[in-house]
Amino acid sequence: MFEVKSYCDMEMAERFADKVGLVRHLHPDKRVDAALIVLEPFPEVLNFCRENQIAVVS
Numbered sequence: 001m002f003e004v005k006s007y008c009d010m011e012m013a014e015r016f017a018d019k020v021g022l023v024r025h026l027h028p029d030k031r032v033d034a035a036l037i038v039l040e041p042f043p044e045v046l047n048f049c050r051e052n053q054i055a056v057v058s
Helices: 012-025 043-051
Strands: 001-005 037-038 055-057
Touching: 001 012, 012 043, 037 043, 043 055
Parallel strands: 001 037, 037 055
Antiparallel strands: none
């Protein structure tokens, strides 16, 4: 699953991680990959996504 953002702060990244966690919980038999596509990610967003196994594409 993915989201496209022109701007992404920590709250937005946390909300996306919650959505990813929900999909992973609802479909434990499936592999759920996540990607956040953002123009200029903040360093803390990059670290948060790395810790939560979310790819960041910029």
